[in-house]
Amino acid sequence: MKKRLFLIGGRCLAAGIFLLGQDGAAVPSKCEECHVAISPMQVKDFNRGVMSETMTCIDCHGESHTSAEDVANTRLPTIATCQECHEQQAAQYLSGKHALGLAAMNAMPYTHMQPRSFVEGQKGCGGCHTLGLMNQEARKSDGRRYYRYGMDCQNCHTRHAFSKAEASEPEACQTCHMGFDHAQWEMWSSSKHGVTYLMNRAIDPENKDRAPVCQTCHMPGGDHRVFTAWGFLAVRLPEPDKEWVRYRTTILKGLGVLDPDGNPTARLDVVKAAKVARLDEESFWAERQRMVEVCTQCHTPFFVSENMKNADLMIKESDVLFAEAIEIVAGLYRDGLIKKREDYHAYPDLLTFYEVDTKIEEVLYEMFMDHRMKTFQGAFHMNYDYSTWYGYAKMKKDLVEIRELAEKMRAEKR
Template sequence: MIRKLLLFSAVASAFILPQASLAKSRCIECHEKVTPGIVKQFLSGKMGKAGVDCSACHGSEHMTSTDYKKAKFPTPDTCKKCHPVQVQQFRAGKHDLGWIAFNAMPMVTHQPRAIVGPGYKGCSGCHKIGRKPPEVMAHYRYGNAQCDACHTRHKFSVEEARSPRACSNCHMGFDHPQWEMYESSKHGIIWDIDGRKPNGRAPTCQFCHMPEGTHNVVTPWGFLALRIPTKENVLALIKVAPQLEKQLRSLAAKLPSGHYIDLDDDPQWTFDRAVILQGIGVLDENLQPTERLAVVLKARVVRGPEEFNKLRMAMKKRCYTCHSKPYIDSQFRAADEVVKAADHEFAKAILTVKKLYDDGILKKPKGWKYAPDILHFYDSPSELDQKLYLIFLEYRQRAFQGAFHISNDYMHWYGWAPLKETVVEIQQKAKELRELHQLEEKE
């Protein structure tokens, strides 16, 4: 109702053609010849049918066949005039941060423009769902609309956005194959067999992640299944590692207090997580936060206990609509255990490589502040760092994401199995390098 009222507000109606006259705008008249496909698609959608004009999103400064450079392109602020609720929700969610997050990766600065720039062929093609800082946006004529990620132009359809396939061009592949995992889970299979209905017997991505159509997407564990260690987590570690007391007390003083529901606070897990944070250069040699922490917090890559618990409860409530509480609780515990097991293996691998750097067997590459530094991804000169990157972004991701999306094949054969295999390879290779190093020392 509120939305309907807003649509008839003075701002909005300025862009809507008077229904009574049904006059074709000059834009449509000419574009029926120039780009007939666009006009047809637009008029087949609800906005076209409601009489919204092309000028609502592109302005009216361009009116001839030659001055089309004057046409403007929309951002969510353009849509906000008529859809304030969705824009507000979207801005509060993680999609809006997609651009900032990808540009925060140190390796992005070393890639050619063709890979990360305005052609939208790789990282930028998926991450354009996020908002660009104004000074960056000025260099990108196209691709600032964000909302068209799920409601593609020019139909801007709700029906399209309700299908899991609308997410699948981005949520797929190497480090986040949610689409493939969903497709190979009973949920996705039932959705398919039962005629791909948005509110059928099995849940869609949207049912779980955009409840009641809320545009604010965010999950408890997040993309990387990292979370902020609590004060209590870190202090408990002192009992197990008293030699680190000074560093741990200093770290604990900077952390939030609290408790993560569902998760066990085994100090070994806290230790493994600290090693992983060192591996990505967020904690330094002395376990103190580095300058990277600010970026991690700005892009909201990790959550603290308060936010985690709230999101976890909300997600479980979605599951309770179709399953029993104890059943679901056991499912979440089981998936959390996968994160824990994967973290332990990953930490072992990081420590093995770190020891090689500490002992001078591997040399820190020029310009690197930390070593190993997994955030250099595929640009790392060492074979062992390359393997750490694969564990981090491919195997560990698949193991934990597969567990939550109930795809046993992804969890095990594409996740856990290559993870374990790679850890063994790293240990073996490290042993060889160490032996070789000792031989060279003797000579």
């Protein structure tokens, strides 16, 4: 392959080296000559990475832009660009949950009502969720491309270093997997696993891998397909536990996947397409088994199965409280104490997230997105504090508040 950089003592001399075409116009290596002045760190980063040994800027950006006047002609790479040379990683990635990130976001009923800047830019929902677009050529009115559209690979392999080592550190996941409704970073980094890893990375780097990072469990063997058994919403069908089925049914009504009589709605298809809920037993247990095989590299089978079972049961305990709360709010709809929106169907719509009209629904939203999430996500990430105090204890408080608010609304009506 073409290689136009000279390596001297392991360092690249990118700047001074360029070729001129027959007519003196810029040819590819001029990219660096000009960009070393405009964006020097990009040139430096790229030349530090292994790809600079055989590639240049044009391999990803094409060669149709050669001056400040024709910037809109440059190609911004997409997953398809990387796929040309990294077929395996791209195929794995595209078959996983990340690649459904935009579909799942757009499946939410109120996403289209969010301010555009929250959805389309590199910030807000879009900052984390513009995932899975292939060959995205959407352009703004000035002809320039949107950044990061269809360029998911850089989410862990930041440009232009594109490093494997960097993507293997847990911090690569932190920007998105943190905070309010998915605090996996906080949970892991203060769990025994995280603390053991971080301590050893500092004092005994060679043995840091004795404790697992996100990638150990979610990308075993470098598999780019991320997928978990329960997923974000932690609802699955069918459910063998008869008692749990009752709570689950209420939750599915709240999610709008079942109508008030318990029949599937059109939303079920959307949920299916974006794989938001787990809808058959087989795939649930296949994902679970994949995870258990990771744990048993370091722990014994019984230790692991007990841990998993107990975490599953914590979801059930949360669902007892959550279902009661949903039914209380549904009762207010039924009795006309909360005015239905046009598209509501007798149950509070949990998937509207924070787009709600009343205080009691706001509490229900927090119970769902903040406290129920923390209860079970904390359980799976060995974070006892998140499960207990930021999770279950807060759910209890939410339920008390919901009961009280409902009582007040009813009293006011009387």
